[in-house]
Amino acid sequence: MKSKAWVIVFKKEILNIVRDTRSLAFTILIPLLLMPMLFYILGFTMNRSQVQVENKFTITINGDTNSPFVKSLISSLKATIVDGDIEENVSSGKSLIGIVIPDDFDSTINEGKTANLQVYFDDSSQNSITAQSRLYQAIDSYSKDIVKNRLTEKGIDPNIINPISPQIFTATKEKDSNGTGRLMLGIILPLLLVVYAATSPISSATDMAAGEKERGTLEPLLTTKASRMSLLLGKYLAIILMSFITVIASLLGMYISFKMNGSILNSSNASSPGISITLPIINVLLIGLFSVATTMTFGAIELSLSIYARSFKEAQTYLTPISIIVMIPTYATLMMDPKNLDTILFSVPIANVACILKELVTGTLNIVHIFITLAWCIIYVLASIFWAKYMFNNEKVLFRS
Secondary structure (H helix, E strand, C coil): CHHHHHHHHHHHHHHHHHHCHHHHHHHHHHHHHHHHHHHHHHHHHHHHHHHHHHHCEEEEEECCCCCHHHHHHHHHHCEEECCCCHHHHHHHCCCCEEEECCCCHHHHHHCCCCCCCEEEECCCCHHHHHHHHHHHHHHHHHHHHHHHHHHHHCCCCHHHHCCCCCCCCCCCCCCCCCHHHHHHHHHHHHHHHHHHHHHCHHHHHHHHHHHHHHHCCHHHHHCCCCCHHHHHHHHHHHHHHHHHHHHHHHHHHHHHHHHCCCCCCCCCCCCCCCCCCCCCHHHHHHHHHHHHHHHHHHHHHHHHHHHHCCCHHHHHHHHCCHHHHHHHHHHHCCCCCCCCCCHHHHHCCCHHHHHHHHHHHCCCCCHHHHHHHHHHHHHHHHHHHHHHHHHHHCHHHHCCC
């Protein structure tokens, strides 16, 4: 009986979770749908901003609108001139951009000198920032044409101003490598996986200990022939199974993001070229391994806190801050370069998992970093399990009043 008690408890807890459709939906559907929705919205908003600027490039000009320079800008940008005060129009959104052209602008250029130009944009508007970028490209193109004409008039080869012509090659070994895509995934994926791995056990852990206390079903369970360790093991494994399903759902959501039309990660999206990345299978397996190790650690910690709590509500009070605690070290690594991470970071709790995930996503396989992080993960898991065992065997904790 004792050897199979944990199996019975495990089945009981899984059955309870399956019956609770809300918890099941939170465990599977949210991570499965969140990533595709996130990357679809990113792709949609980026593409929408570009399309809006291309289709409706509004500009306010203070100066001679008949200038060859202005005519060139209007033609290349397909812009529409909006009358009125520049600062007011740009700040209110009537114009995406504004320029002030001095009266001597054309004469200064014709004399072979440098003409000044004032540009106004709204740094709080994505469309205005995009318009500023396109305006600078148009100005740069116009400036190069002027320089080319000046040199040609003097019988000088225009290529003289370009003594060096760099040829750019990527140093990455993968044929389908996309540095921007890997950088983006290295920022977003570790954050989502670590947060989900750490917080997904909360719902199940709260119900299995504090919930049972509140329903009055924990005491009868403790009077059975099953040992305390069997009860704890059955509950813990049920938590880990559901958390493992959450991690799988998150990875599946990422895969859907690559295949879904409109997603920023879909490289076949013609209107917004996405990201094409292939990770080695060993990297994918290690990503899953460290995600599971994280959820095993937090699963035991959250079960311990739930055991300590007197009620379901009190358990939620203890467990809710965990999401914030997890985010702090994860956010600290958000913008770090995965190719230049200090070894000491792989000994910092939570941050080490985020860092190793960043490396794996970018295709890096640093054996030293992997073993350091894995060793700490094993220590975290064992320590959290022993703490959970202590809490479950402590009568003062179980029946705290």
